[in-house]
Amino acid sequence: MGHPNVGKSVFFNRLTGAKVFESNYPGTTVDFTKGWMHLGGEDVELIDVPGAFSLEPKDLAEEVAVKMLEENRDSVVICVLDATKVERGLYLALEIIERGYPVVVALNMWDVAEDKNIRIDVEKLERILGVPVVPTIAISGEGFKELVSKIKEATPVKIEKIIENAGGVESAAVSG
Amino acid sequence: MLKVPLSVDERWNLIDRISKQTVEFGARKHTLKDAIAELTVKPLTGIPVAIAVLYGFWSFFVDFAGTLFTDGFMVRLFDEHWLPWLQSVFPGGLGNPFYALMVDAGHIENGVLVASDNCLESFGVLTSGFFVPFGVVLWAVLAFYLMFALLEDVGYLPRLAVLVDTVLHKIGLHGYAIVPTFLALGCNIPGVTATRPLETRKQRFLMITLLSVFVPCGAQIGIMQDLVPELMGWIFLTLVIGYLGFGFILNKIVPGKSPEIIMDVPPYRMPMMKNIVSKLWIRTSRFLLVAVPFVLLGCLIVGLMYLTGAMDWLATVLGSFLMSWFGVPGETVSPLIAGFLRKDLAVGVLGGLMEQGIMTTFQVFTSVVLLCIYFPCLATFALMLKEENWKEFLGSIASLVAMVLVYGGLIHLVGVMLGVA
Amino acid sequence: MEKKLSEMDFDEEGTVKEIEGTLRKQVAGMGIREGKNIRMATKQPIKGPVVVEVDESLTSLGLGVAEKIVVEVG
Numbered sequence: 001m002g003h004p005n006v007g008k009s010v011f012f013n014r015l016t017g018a019k020v021f022e023s024n025y026p027g028t029t030v031d032f033t034k035g036w037m038h039l040g041g042e043d044v045e046l047i048d049v050p051g052a053f054s055l056e057p058k059d060l061a062e063e064v065a066v067k068m069l070e071e072n073r074d075s076v077v078i079c080v081l082d083a084t085k086v087e088r089g090l091y092l093a094l095e096i097i098e099r100g101y102p103v104v105v106a107l108n109m110w111d112v113a114e115d116k117n118i119r120i121d122v123e124k125l126e127r128i129l130g131v132p133v134v135p136t137i138a139i140s141g142e143g144f145k146e147l148v149s150k151i152k153e154a155t156p157v158k159i160e161k162i163i164e165n166a167g168g169v170e171s172a173a174v175s176g
Numbered sequence: 177m178l179k180v181p182l183s184v185d186e187r188w189n190l191i192d193r194i195s196k197q198t199v200e201f202g203a204r205k206h207t208l209k210d211a212i213a214e215l216t217v218k219p220l221t222g223i224p225v226a227i228a229v230l231y232g233f234w235s236f237f238v239d240f241a242g243t244l245f246t247d248g249f250m251v252r253l254f255d256e257h258w259l260p261w262l263q264s265v266f267p268g269g270l271g272n273p274f275y276a277l278m279v280d281a282g283h284i285e286n287g288v289l290v291a292s293d294n295c296l297e298s299f300g301v302l303t304s305g306f307f308v309p310f311g312v313v314l315w316a317v318l319a320f321y322l323m324f325a326l327l328e329d330v331g332y333l334p335r336l337a338v339l340v341d342t343v344l345h346k347i348g349l350h351g352y353a354i355v356p357t358f359l360a361l362g363c364n365i366p367g368v369t370a371t372r373p374l375e376t377r378k379q380r381f382l383m384i385t386l387l388s389v390f391v392p393c394g395a396q397i398g399i400m401q402d403l404v405p406e407l408m409g410w411i412f413l414t415l416v417i418g419y420l421g422f423g424f425i426l427n428k429i430v431p432g433k434s435p436e437i438i439m440d441v442p443p444y445r446m447p448m449m450k451n452i453v454s455k456l457w458i459r460t461s462r463f464l465l466v467a468v469p470f471v472l473l474g475c476l477i478v479g480l481m482y483l484t485g486a487m488d489w490l491a492t493v494l495g496s497f498l499m500s501w502f503g504v505p506g507e508t509v510s511p512l513i514a515g516f517l518r519k520d521l522a523v524g525v526l527g528g529l530m531e532q533g534i535m536t537t538f539q540v541f542t543s544v545v546l547l548c549i550y551f552p553c554l555a556t557f558a559l560m561l562k563e564e565n566w567k568e569f570l571g572s573i574a575s576l577v578a579m580v581l582v583y584g585g586l587i588h589l590v591g592v593m594l595g596v597a
Numbered sequence: 598m599e600k601k602l603s604e605m606d607f608d609e610e611g612t613v614k615e616i617e618g619t620l621r622k623q624v625a626g627m628g629i630r631e632g633k634n635i636r637m638a639t640k641q642p643i644k645g646p647v648v649v650e651v652d653e654s655l656t657s658l659g660l661g662v663a664e665k666i667v668v669e670v671g
Contacts (some may be wrong), residue, residue, distance in 0.1 A: 005331070005442040010451070054626025058438060061373045085654055086199055088628035090191045095626075098181040117202025125198040139448060159180055166193040169186055184625045213655065217648050218639040338657045342645030345659065351646065436659020437646050440627060443655075 001065065001096065002080030003089065004051030007108050007138040009033075011080055012048040014144055039151060047072065053088070055095045069096070076154045077101045078147070083113035083135065086120060093129075097162070102154035103131045106147055110135040128165040130157040213444055217335045226339055229332065233323050241315040242401050250311035254295040259303055263291060266302075277479040278302050283532060296403075296527040299482075305475040308399065308524045309468050316398025317463050318456070320362045325455045329447035333358070334439060341437050347420060348382050348427030348434040350374060356383055357419075360391040363463055364556040367391065368563055377568070378432025382423060384560060385572045388552035389579055390419040395467060395520035400544060403527045407541050414545050414587065422579050430571075466555050467518065474517035478510055478525060487513070501581070503588040504543050507534060515547050517554050522547050538596045542587055550580045598671050603647065603663035605637040611670035613651075620665050628652050635668060 002008050016035030033048040052065035069077070077096050081089030086107070097103050107113070107120060126133040132150035136143035163169045182190065215221045259280070268275030270282050270291055280298040282289045292298035295307035327333055333355055341351025352374065360367025364387060371383045392400070392415065401408060427434065481487040487510050495506025507529055515522030526543055529535060535543070552560065561569055599614060613633045616624065628651050629635070636650040648657045658666075 004440060005445075010448075052626075053440070054622070056622045056626070058623045059373050059375045064372075085628070085652060087191055087195050087652060088626065088654065090194065091187060091626050091628070094187055094190065095181065119200040119202065121198040121200075125194070128194055128197065159182065162194075163190060166190055166197070169182075169190045169193065184621055184630070188625070188630050214638055214648075217655070217657075219641050219645075222639075334657070338639075338641065338646055338648060341657070341659070342641050342643055345645075351657070436661045437657055438623060438627070438659070438662055439657045441648060441655035441657050 001049045001069070001077055001092070002051065002108075003053055003082060003085075003092065004061075006051070006080050006082045006089075008051065008080050009048055010138040011078070011106070011108070011136075012046065014138065014141060015148070016046055037148075039148065047075075052092065054092060055099070069099070069101070075101070076151055077103045078106060078151070079103050080106045080108050080136075083107040083110050083120065084116055084118055086118075094159070094162075097129070097131070097157055098159045100156050102156050104147065104151055104154045105129065105131060105133045106143070107133060107135045108138050110143070111137050111140075129162055130165065131155075209444055213441075216332070217338050217441065219339065222335065222339050226336055229327070229336075233327075236323055237316065237319050237397075238401060238405075241319040241398055242405075245315035246312050246398070246402055250307075250315070251294075254303070254307045254311050255293065258306075259292070259295050259298060262300075262302060273483055276300070276483060277476065281479060281482060283528075294531070296524050297531050299475065299479060299525070299528060301472055301475045301479070304521075304524055304528075305472045308518075308520055309395075309464070309471050312399050312402055313395040313467065313520050314460075314464070316401070317362060317394045318460055320394040321456050321459045322452070324358065324362060325452045325459075326447055328455075329445065329451060331442050331444045334441045337437075337439065338441065343420070345434070345436065346427075347423030348430070349379055349423065350437045350439075352437065352439060353379070353383050356387060357391055360387045360393065361397065362394040362459070363466075364388060364391065364393050364552055365466065365559055366459070368556060368559050371563070375435050376433050378430055379434055381430060381432075381564065381568050381571065382426055384564060384568075385426065385575050386419055386423050388556055388560060388572070389549050389576055390415050390422070392548045393519060393553075395463075395518070396523055396548065399520045399523045399527070403523060403530065404540060404544060407537070407544065410541060411544055411548070415548060418549065418579070418583050422575075422583070426575060467520070470518045470554065471521050474514050474521045477517070478514045478521075481513065482510070501588065502542055502546060502584045503591060504539050504546065505534060508543050508546070511543065511547060512550065515553070516551060519547060519553050538591050542584070542591065545587060546580070546584055549583060551576070599667055599669055601664050602635070602637075602649070602658075602666035602668050603660050605647075605668060605670065607637055607640055609670060610634060610636045611668035613666060614669045615667040617665035620662065624656070624658075627656050628654055629656060629666075 012033065012035065015037045035046050036043045037046050047068060049068050050061045050065045052062040055066050057063040057066050079093045079096060081093060093103060093105055122133050122135060132153050134143050134147045134150060136147060216225050262279045266275055266279045270280065270289060277300060279300040279302055280292050281300065282291050283297065295303045298304055337351035337354050340354045344351055344353050356367045356370040359370050367387050368384055371380045374380050374383060400411065491506035491509045494509050498504050498506055498508055511522040511525040514525045523544065526547065530540055560572060564572060605611060613629065613631050613635050616631065633651050638648040638650045638655055640647050644660050646657050646659045647663050648655055
């Protein structure tokens with residue numbers, strides 16, 4: 001899962017080798033695609049979920065994304081984030097973690113982030129979130145081996161644990 | 177104690193804490209790309225750019241598909257080699273019913289049945305049935321999807337959507353609606369599918385109805401451009417006015433909400449060759465799979481209706497209505513029938529009629545517009561059934577009939593007033 | 598000074614002060630929230646949508662949506 005235009009479908013193509021097409025237009029892959037990938041000797045089903053900014057759906061494409069997440073309660077979620085826009089990416093990633101899914105975070109477009117002088121401390125982020133975090137470049141395929149090898153390490157994390165690791169959170173002082 | 181899921185504020189607060197510890201933003205560089213990204217959504221610079229882009233799109237479409245492939249190569253191949261060859265080797269010959277269905281029905285000139293000299297007039301399954309999809313339409317569709325995939329992958333479409341949102345919001349749609357509209361110009365089927373990201377059922381209903389009525393598909397455009405290039409400007413103008421005009425009215429009548437746009441405008445990106453090629457392949461092959469059987473079937477049905485006299489009967493029965501309401505001759509019945517199956521085929525049939533010189537320019541114009549709007553092709557129709565619920569579907573059909581009668585009549589009226597009908 | 602996002606001038610910058618009710622959740626995932634620096638990237642004529650920049654991301658909002666966001670400027 002991930003925002004529209006972060007290269008989810010390129011990801012999907014790389015992991016499965018199936019024929020799907022990626023498009024830059026938000027929502028073009030509303031028809032979701034399924035494929036199979038090799039993982040430790042067995043074939044695992046992989047679903048390309050339509051782009052969503054949040055699990056509070058604001059259009060049909062996001063609704064589909066949320067539904068698909070709910071229908072696949074036992075799956076591991078690969079959350080593809082735009083490394084140049086980590087903050088709003090984390091918003092979606094946290095929403096998924098809060099719902100109790102095991103997550104692997106891919107920081108895609110790592111090269112663009114480097115060009116833009118954005119430095120992300122991957123290890124620290126991994127420690128705080130408690131889930132695997134892997135920098136990737138979907139177009140060149142960098143980071144994919146590591147990503148695949150870490151899928152099995154993903155476990156559900158309690159949000160309280162993340163809050164503790166991050167050093168607390170201001171409780172709902174402002175109305176939410 | 178915290179409640180899970182967190183509130184919006186708590187979540188952002190947490191993200192702030194995480195990002196402070198892990199992310200370091202270096203000196204921010206404003207690049208040329210950023211500048212272009214903004215210039216193309218600003219009205220003052222963006223609108224001229226949009227016009228240039230669309231003009232480039234159109235020129236490529238006409239030059240590549242029309243001039244280079246169809247006129248330069250395919251027309252010659254089909255009219256000068258394929259048709260004469262079939263006419264000479266196919267058993268039966270002129271007047272034989274099977275020969276008429278498969279190769280050439282011929283037409284009456286001064287009381288004598290003469291052979292056709294081009295693949296539009298001949299109207300056989302093996303001649304027109306192949307010429308329309310492979311000689312004309314394939315190239316048009318290929319050119320269209322190539323350009324579309326480029327615009328899509330570069331990230332231009334959301335900018336176009338922002339620019340046209342002002343106008344489209346007035347007819348109850350998003351700027352986003354430009355994407356299904358644009359896509360439908362290639363083929364109405366992916367166009368209808370692309371309406372899913374629209375937010376409300378009302379918007380989807382409006383979009384699907386307007387698409388199926390006022391947006392001609394690439395196949396149809398390709399063959400129109402081949403037959404009546406000089407009328408294209410007027411045809412498009414008429415369709416755009418219809419789209420906006422009836423959109424405005426539908427928006428007033430149809431209940432439901434038309435929320436405003438909230439849309440991410442992604443940065444420009446270098447398109448990937450592999451993606452473009454695979455998209456092109458998927459879309460074009462899907463098109464061929466849907467189109468070719470329908471075109472061949474359409475040829476067969478229209479041919480049979482001519483042979484059995486059903487077409488003449490219909491032309492007489494509906495002729496006076498067509499003539500008095502729309503101002504087009506009864507013979508237009510045959511392309512209209514073909515149009516139930518495929519629009520490109522229908523325009524092809526119309527082309528055959530034009531070659532016989534029985535229509536005035538204005539009648540040709542009216543017929544072409546009528547062909548665009550009177551019924552979506554069978555495949556689109558089936559998809560509408562799937563995408564809409566019964567109430568919406570009946571609504572679409574009712575609006576469709578109303579729009580065709582009103583708009584077709586209006587065009588005739590304007591023609592009469594201008595003295596061209 | 599506080600004003601509505603829809604009233605901001607072209608290229609004007611400010612800080613998001615308040616986002617109305619249901620809209621908050623809708624734009625939250627796109628990175629628009631209270632306390633963020635926001636810049637008016639473009640405004641379309643005749644009541645068209647605005648395009649704003651937050652954290653280097655461009656987002657297009659209908660004018661009616663922009664009216665529901667209050668910004669502190671100057």
